Amino acid sequence: MKKVRKFDAVPKLNGSYKFLDDYTRPNLLYGGFLYAKFHHGKLKQIKFPKKFSKDEFTIVSYKDILGENIVPEPENDQPFLVEQEVMHYGQIILGIAHPNKKKLKQFIDNIEVEYEEMPAITDIEECLSDENNVFGRVLEIKHPAEIGNTSHLIHTKRIYRTPHQEQAYLETQAMLAEYDKEKKEIFVLGTMQCPFFVKSALDAIFGDTIHNSVVETSEGIGGGFGGKEDFPNIIAGITALLAYKSGRPVKTVLDREDDIQITTKRHPSRVEVESYTDPITHKIRKLNIDYRLDAGAFQTLSPVVLSRGVLHASSGYAVEDCYIKGRLFRSNTPSNGAFRGFGAPQALFAIESHIDNVAAQLGIDPYTLRKKNILKIGKEFPTSQPIIENHLEDCLEKVIEISDYHEKYREYKQWNLEHKVKKGIGLSLGLHGGGYTGNGEKILNSKIKLVIEKNADINIYVANTDMGQGAHTTLAQMVDEAIEHPHNKTRVVIPNTNKAPNSGPTVASRTIYIVGNMLRNLIKEVKKELGFDNLETYVKAHQADFPREFRSLFKPDPQAIFDDETYKGVAYKDYSWAACVVEITYDPTTYEINLEKCWNVLDIGETVNPEIARGQVEGGVVQALGWGLSEFFYKKGFGRKQGFTDYTMLTSRDIPELNIEFIHTDNPIPKGLGEIPMDYPAPALRNAFLNATGVGIDEIPLTPEKIFANLEEK
Amino acid sequence: MKFYKPKNLTELFQISEKIAGKKYFLAGGTDINVQIKKKMITDEPIIYINHLEELQGIRETDESIIIGSLCSYQELLNSPLIAKYLPFFRASLVNFASPLLQTMATIGGNIANGSPTADVTPLLLVLDAQIILMAKSKMRHIPLRDFFTGYKQFNLKKNEIIGGVQITKNAETGYKTFYKKVGSRKALTIAKVALAGLKNSEEYKLAVGSLNEYPRRLSKIEEYLASTNTPESVKLEELLKQEITPISDMRSDKDYRFQVCLNLLLEFIQI
Numbered sequence: 001m002k003k004v005r006k007f008d009a010v011p012k013l014n015g016s017y018k019f020l021d022d023y024t025r026p027n028l029l030y031g032g033f034l035y036a037k038f039h040h041g042k043l044k045q046i047k048f049p050k051k052f053s054k055d056e057f058t059i060v061s062y063k064d065i066l067g068e069n070i071v072p073e074p075e076n077d078q079p080f081l082v083e084q085e086v087m088h089y090g091q092i093i094l095g096i097a098h099p100n101k102k103k104l105k106q107f108i109d110n111i112e113v114e115y116e117e118m119p120a121i122t123d124i125e126e127c128l129s130d131e132n133n134v135f136g137r138v139l140e141i142k143h144p145a146e147i148g149n150t151s152h153l154i155h156t157k158r159i160y161r162t163p164h165q166e167q168a169y170l171e172t173q174a175m176l177a178e179y180d181k182e183k184k185e186i187f188v189l190g191t192m193q194c195p196f197f198v199k200s201a202l203d204a205i206f207g208d209t210i211h212n213s214v215v216e217t218s219e220g221i222g223g224g225f226g227g228k229e230d231f232p233n234i235i236a237g238i239t240a241l242l243a244y245k246s247g248r249p250v251k252t253v254l255d256r257e258d259d260i261q262i263t264t265k266r267h268p269s270r271v272e273v274e275s276y277t278d279p280i281t282h283k284i285r286k287l288n289i290d291y292r293l294d295a296g297a298f299q300t301l302s303p304v305v306l307s308r309g310v311l312h313a314s315s316g317y318a319v320e321d322c323y324i325k326g327r328l329f330r331s332n333t334p335s336n337g338a339f340r341g342f343g344a345p346q347a348l349f350a351i352e353s354h355i356d357n358v359a360a361q362l363g364i365d366p367y368t369l370r371k372k373n374i375l376k377i378g379k380e381f382p383t384s385q386p387i388i389e390n391h392l393e394d395c396l397e398k399v400i401e402i403s404d405y406h407e408k409y410r411e412y413k414q415w416n417l418e419h420k421v422k423k424g425i426g427l428s429l430g431l432h433g434g435g436y437t438g439n440g441e442k443i444l445n446s447k448i449k450l451v452i453e454k455n456a457d458i459n460i461y462v463a464n465t466d467m468g469q470g471a472h473t474t475l476a477q478m479v480d481e482a483i484e485h486p487h488n489k490t491r492v493v494i495p496n497t498n499k500a501p502n503s504g505p506t507v508a509s510r511t512i513y514i515v516g517n518m519l520r521n522l523i524k525e526v527k528k529e530l531g532f533d534n535l536e537t538y539v540k541a542h543q544a545d546f547p548r549e550f551r552s553l554f555k556p557d558p559q560a561i562f563d564d565e566t567y568k569g570v571a572y573k574d575y576s577w578a579a580c581v582v583e584i585t586y587d588p589t590t591y592e593i594n595l596e597k598c599w600n601v602l603d604i605g606e607t608v609n610p611e612i613a614r615g616q617v618e619g620g621v622v623q624a625l626g627w628g629l630s631e632f633f634y635k636k637g638f639g640r641k642q643g644f645t646d647y648t649m650l651t652s653r654d655i656p657e658l659n660i661e662f663i664h665t666d667n668p669i670p671k672g673l674g675e676i677p678m679d680y681p682a683p684a685l686r687n688a689f690l691n692a693t694g695v696g697i698d699e700i701p702l703t704p705e706k707i708f709a710n711l712e713e714k
Numbered sequence: 715m716k717f718y719k720p721k722n723l724t725e726l727f728q729i730s731e732k733i734a735g736k737k738y739f740l741a742g743g744t745d746i747n748v749q750i751k752k753k754m755i756t757d758e759p760i761i762y763i764n765h766l767e768e769l770q771g772i773r774e775t776d777e778s779i780i781i782g783s784l785c786s787y788q789e790l791l792n793s794p795l796i797a798k799y800l801p802f803f804r805a806s807l808v809n810f811a812s813p814l815l816q817t818m819a820t821i822g823g824n825i826a827n828g829s830p831t832a833d834v835t836p837l838l839l840v841l842d843a844q845i846i847l848m849a850k851s852k853m854r855h856i857p858l859r860d861f862f863t864g865y866k867q868f869n870l871k872k873n874e875i876i877g878g879v880q881i882t883k884n885a886e887t888g889y890k891t892f893y894k895k896v897g898s899r900k901a902l903t904i905a906k907v908a909l910a911g912l913k914n915s916e917e918y919k920l921a922v923g924s925l926n927e928y929p930r931r932l933s934k935i936e937e938y939l940a941s942t943n944t945p946e947s948v949k950l951e952e953l954l955k956q957e958i959t960p961i962s963d964m965r966s967d968k969d970y971r972f973q974v975c976l977n978l979l980l981e982f983i984q985i
Contacts, residue, residue: 589977590896590907591970630898638964645904646964651812653900704896705970712969 003611004487006473008220008466018219020174020191021253029058029097031175031239031252032104034111035262036086036093039120039332043084043093049110057107058097058246060238067207071233072200075136075299078335080205080237086115088297089122089640090262090334095238097250120332123636124163127294127331128270136299136328139310141567143382145320147285153276156358160273160350161699162682164633165266165623166647167339169467171222173263174253175235177243184211186240192217192232193224194505195463199497201233202240213240216496221467225623226338228467229507230301231263257643264337265633267293267305271313271350277358282372284358286321289313291347295328296335302328305336307437309343311383311571312679315351316392316429317370318379333640338507340620341678344432345627349700352428352683357696365409366427366687367400374429383562385570391603391664392429395579398663399427403581403599409691416692422586424692429579430680433572434672435510438562446554447501448518450479450526454546456539458485460492460519461500464511469674470612471511478512478520478608478670483527485535501551509672512608513574514554517669522552576671577603582625582656582684586692591704591711593689595625595656598681602660605667613673617660620677626650628682628700715750716759723768727850729761730873739763739875741784742818744811745827769822769877772796777883780846783822783876787811790821799883802891806837806910809895812902822876825858828866828928835929836910837893839921841885848877855880862928889914892982895923896974898965906966909978913985916940920982925958925975932957935979945983951976 011017034046048054062069062081069079082093093113098104121127175190186202195215202213215236221228235252243250254263269292276286291309295302310326359369375381376390400406405425412423435441449461458479466472472492480490493499503515532538539546562569583597600617607613626649633647634640641647682700689707690696697710720726730737737759740746749755763769769784772793779795787810790796796804810816810833824834825845835858844855847870858879861869889912897903908923918939920932934953939945960971 589981590894590974592896635964637962641964646898648898648903651899651901653809703898704974705967708970708973709967 002481002609004473004477004609006470006612007476007491012220019171019222020176020189020218023176023189023218024251025176025178025249027248029099029242029246029248029250030101030104031095031097031242031250032108033092033238033258034094034096034108034113036082036089036091036113038086038115038117039089039122040118041086041115042118043082043086043113043115045114046093047112047114049107052103052107052110056098057104058242060095060241060245061093064241064245065205066209068204070204071230071237071300072197072204073230073300074304075302078298078300080234088332088334091297092234092238092262095242097242097246121330122332124268124294124634125636127329128268128292133329133331134327135295135330136303139306139326139567141310141322141324141382143319143322143384147321150276150286152279153285154279154358154361155274155276156354156361157272157274158354158357158698160271160353162269162346162349162627163631163701164268164336165339165627165631166260166633167223167225167227168649169223169225169227171220172254172256172259173228173231173235174251175232175239176249176251177236177240178249179240179243179247181247184209186210186213186244188213188215188236188240189218190215190232190236191221191228193228193465193467193507194232195465195495195497196502197230197505198232198236201237205237205241206244214496214498217465217494219494221465224467224506225340226342226507227263229338229505231337260641260643260647262334264335266339267295267302267336267343267346269293269346269350271346273350273354275354275358277362279362282362282364282369284317284319284373287314287319287323289324289350291324291326293328293343293346294331294333294336296331296333298335299328300335301337302335304437305338305343307343308433309347311433311437312344312431313347313351314382315348316375316431316577317351317355317373318375319373319382322382324382340623341675342508344675344679345624345682348428348430348679349683349686352680353686353696353698356426356687356690360690360696367405370396370427370429381571383568383571392431392577392579394663395577395601395603396429398661399579399581399599399601402601402659402661403583405581408583412691420588422588422692424584424586424688424690426582426684426686426688426691427580428680428684428687430676431578432509432576432672432676432679434508434513434574434576435572436508438564438571441510441514441554442556444504444554446504446514446518448503448515448522448552449501450519450522450550452535452539452546452548452550454539454543456489456536458490460490462492462503462515462519463495463497463500464503464506464515465495466492467506469616470609471506474512474609474612475516475519478516479523482520482523483535509576509674509676511674512670513672516608518552518554522550525552526550574605574669574671576605576673576676578676578680580680580684582681582688584685584688584692586689591707593629593685593702595629595654595685597657597659598625599659600661600677602662602676603664604662604673604676605664605669605671607662607665608670610662613662614660616673617677618658620675621658621681622650622655624678624681625656625685628685628702630701630703632701632703715757718759718761720761720763720766723766726761726763726766726875727873731850733759737761739826741820741823742786744815744819745823764820774883778880779883781821781879781881783878784820786818786820787816791816800841800881800886802886802893803837803841806893807834809901810834815902821879825861826876828862828868830865830926830928831905831924832929833895833905833908833923836908836921836923838879838881839929839931840910840912840919841881842919844880846877846880847871847874849874853877859931862930865927886912890985892985894978904965907971907974907978909975909982911982920979922958922975925960925971927959939983947980950979954979
C-alpha cells in the first residue's frame with residue numbers, strides 16, 4: 001500500500017501518449033456508418049447521391065457478412081447491420097469507407113433512405129409502464145417468511161424513476177482494422193475495455209473465412225465507464241469487414257455527435273418498492289420490489305444488468321419477507337448497455353430513497369431506520385447468502401461521525417424555519433458485489449501470464465485494459481510489491497489477444513479484485529518455487545533459465561455456490577461497502593440545489609494505491625451526483641439530446657467538497673472499487689433535498705424544472 | 715464556402731460590398747464554427763475579421779468606455795478600465811462560459827449572433843450601452859435597445875458592421891445592481907433565465923435574456939416600479955406576462971422560466 005505515480009501520467013501530460021486516432025497506416029481508408037434516422041420501419045430503398053462516383057467508396061451491407069450477422073452478447077439478438085427492419089434510431093445500415101474523410105462524410109450525409117414507418121416506443125414511461133413490452137427472462141428472488149397480520153404495520157408504496165446516462169468518455173469510440181490476405185488474418189487496433197469480446201465479434205462476423213483474428217488496444221484508452229464494453233464489437237466488426245472488402249487498412253473514429261446518438265447508455269429504470277414496517281421496533285418486515293429496465297431495442301447484455309440490479313435491490317437491509325422481481329422492457333431506442341454500477345445505481349436509488357420515505361412516514365430520522373435494519377453477522381441477503389462481517393455498519397457509523405450528521409440534522413431543522421435558503425443533509429448506504437455475478441467468474445475461467453526477462457524485468461500479460469483508471473499501474477504494483485521488486489522493472493504489456501491469455505473483460509470491478517489477486521498469488525508462487533529472496537540477484541545467477549514464462553488459472557472458491565435457476569446462494573463472494581452523507585443548500589427563488597459537501601466512507605479492502613483509489617471514488621461520486629442533479633438524455637416532447645451543449649454534466653464549479661475515507665484496509669484482499677462510488681451518492685442527494693424541504697421527489701435528476709413542477713403539484 | 719481575410723478595415727468594406735448576398739463575419743468563431751459544423755451555414759462566404767486592429771481594444775474618453783467589437787471576455791475581465799468604472803459589469807462576466815470560450819468569444823460576436831440567450835446583452839441593456847455601427851465612410855451610435863428588432867433581426871444597414879460598444883463611465887454609479895443567470899449548471903451553460911437590473915431612488919432599469927425572441931428591457935415594469943413605492947406582486951405578474959414570452963424546450967419549461975423570472979424580479983425589488 002503505497003503511492004506510486006501512474007506510469008501514463010507524464011506521457012499524457014506532454015501529449016506523447018497515443019490514442020486511437022493518433023495511429024495511421026499507409027493507404028489508409030476512413031470508415032463511417034450510415035445509420036437509421038428513424039425509430040422503427042422496413043427499409044425500402046437506399047439511394048446513393050449521384051454527384052459522387054459510388055465506385056470510389058467501399059460499402060458493406062449485411063450481405064457482405066461472411067459469418068453470422070449477430071453480435072456475440074449474453075443474449076445474441078442484435079445484428080451488426082440492419083437486414084430489412086430497423087428496430088431503433090441509430091441502428092447501422094451500411095459501413096462505408098473512402099480515402100478522404102471529408103468526402104466520406106458528404107457522401108454519407110447525402111444518402112437517402114426510403115422506408116415504411118412502423119409504430120415505435122420511444123418514451124421511457126410508455127416503455128416501462130406497459131407490461132406488453134416485457135422481453136427476456138423474468139428474474140425473481142424469493143425470501144418468503146410468515147410474518148402474520150400486517151394491519152398494524154406501516155405500509156409504504158412508491159415508484160422511483162431514473163433516467164439514461166451518457167458515459168461521456170473523453171475519447172470517442174474508434175477502431176483501426178487491417179486484413180492480411182496471405183495469412184488470412186484480421187488485425188484490429190482499438191479503444192476498448194474487452195479485447196477478447198472484440199475478438200469473438202470478429203470471429204462471428206467472418207466465420208471460417210479467416211484463419212485468425214488479433215485484437216490489440218491503442219496505447220491510451222480515453223475512458224470507458226462501461227461504454228466500451230460491448231459497443232466496440234459492432235464498430236470493430238464493420239470496420240474489419242470494410243478492410244477485408246477493400247483490401248486496405250480502415251480507421252473508423254466516431255464523431256462526438258454520432259457517438260452520443262448511436263452508442264449504449266445507462267438503462268432508465270422504474271422501480272416500485274412496497275414495504276411494511278413495524279411502527280414500534282422500526283423493523284421492515286416485508287419488502288416487495290418490482291425492478292424494471294428499459295433495455296432498448298435488443299437485449300444484448302441487459303439480462304446481466306438486470307441480474308445485478310435485482311441482487312442489489314434490497315441494498316444493505318435485512319428483511320424477513322422479501323420478494324424481488326426484475327424485468328426488461330423493449331423500446332425502439334438504441335440498446336442500453338454497460339455503465340459503471342451496472343444496474344446497482346438504479347436499484348440503490350429506489351431502495352435508499354424509499355428508506356427515507358418510510359422514516360418520514362414513521363416520524364423518525366433516516367439514520368435510526370437504517371441502523372435498525374442494517375445487514376450484519378447473523379443476517380442474510382434475500383438470496384440467503386449469509387453476512388460474514390459488520391463492515392457496512394462500520395461505514396455507517398464512521399460517516400455519521402465525520403460528517404457530524406446528528407448535530408447538523410438538528411441544527412438544519414431550526415435553520416430552515418428561519419431562513420429562505422434551506423439546508424439539507426442526506427444519507428445513503430451502498431454495496432457492490434465484486435466481479436462477475438454468481439458463477440460468472442467460474443465460467444470465465446480467467447488466465448494470466450507473467451514473463452520474467454533476462455534483465456529481471458517482469459512483463460505482465462493480461463487482457464485487462466487501462467482506460468485511465470490506473471489499472472496497469474496498480475496491477476504492476478501488486479506484482480512488484482509482493483516480491484519487493486523495483487517498480488520500474490514491472491509493467492503490463494499493452495493487451496493483445498495473441499500475446500495475452502484471456503484474463504476476462506475489464507468490467508464488473510474485477511480487474512484488481514480478480515486479476516490483480518491472481519497476479520499477486522502467481523508471483524508469490526513463483527518466488528516460492530524458485531526460492532529467491534531477490535529476483536534480480538537470482539536472474540543474474542541463473543541467466544540460462546530466462547526469459548521464463550509463468551501462467552495461472554482462476555481458482556474458484558468451492559464454497560461459493562450460486563443457483564442461477566432459483567437465485568439462491570452466494571451471488572458475490574466479496575462485497576464492498578459504503579456509506580455516504582450529502583449536504584446541500586436549496587434556493588427557492590430559482591429552485592436550484594447547490595451541492596455543498598459529500599462524505600464517503602468505503603470498505604474496499606486493501607487499497608493498493610491509495611491515490612488511485614481516491615481518484616476512483618472522486619470520479620464515481622461526481623458522475624453519480626451529476627446523474628442525480630442535472631444529467632438527462634431524453635425529454636418527452638423534445639426527444640433525445642444530440643451533444644454536450646445540452647447534456648449537462650457537472651463542471652469543477654458544481655462539484656462539492658469531497659471527503660473520502662477507507663476503512664478495514666487491513667483486509668488482505670483488495671475488493672471491487674471501480675463501480676461502488678457510482679452506486680450510492682444519488683439517493684443521498686435526493687434525501688438531502690427531502691431533509692431541506694420536506695418534499696420527497698422519487699425521480700432524478702433533481703433539475704430545478706422538476707422541483708418546480710413537483711412543488712406546483714403539491 | 716469562400717473565405718476572405720481582409721488586411722484592414724478599408725479592405726473589409728471593399729470585400730463586403732462586393733458580396734451581394736448573405737455573408738458572415740468571423741471573429742472568435744465560438745458560434746459560427748458550431749453553426750458550420752451543424753450545417754446551419756453551408757455555402758455563404760465567410761469574412762475573417764478577428765485580426766483587425768481597428769476593432770480591438772478597450773479605451774476611454776472623458777465620459778465613456780469604448781469596447782472594440784473584437785474584445786474578448788478575457789480582455790474585458792483583465793481590463794483595469796472595466797474594473798475601475800464598471801465593477802458590476804465585470805463581476806457579472808466572471809461566470810460566463812468557460813476559460814476556453816472566454817479567451818475566444820468576442821463582445822461583438824455575442825451581440826451579432828443575436829441569440830435570445832446571449833449572456834452579455836441584458837447587462838449592456840441595463841447599462842444603456844450604445845452600439846457603434848461602422849460603414850465604409852460613416853459611423854453611427856444607436857442605443858443597444860434599438861438594435862434588436864426580432865429573432866436574429868437587427869437595425870443594421872447594408873454593409874454596416876458592429877464596431878464596438880460604448881458605455882458611459884457613470885453607467886453604474888449610484889445604482890444598486892442585480893444580475894442573475896440561471897443555467898443548467900454553474901459554468902459552461904446556456905442561460906435558461908437571465909435578469910439584469912439597476913435601480914436608484916428615481917428609476918429602474920431591467921433587462922432579461924432567454925425569455926423573448928431577443929434580449930430586451932422590461933419597460934412596462936420599469937415604469938410601474940418607478941411610479942409606486944409599494945409594488946404589488948399581482949400587478950408585476952400581470953405586466954410580466956405582457957413583457958416576456960418564455961418557451962419550453964430541451965433545456966427548460968416555460969412555466970418554470972416565467973416563475974423564476976418573477977421570483978428574481980421580486981428579489982431585485984427587495985435589494
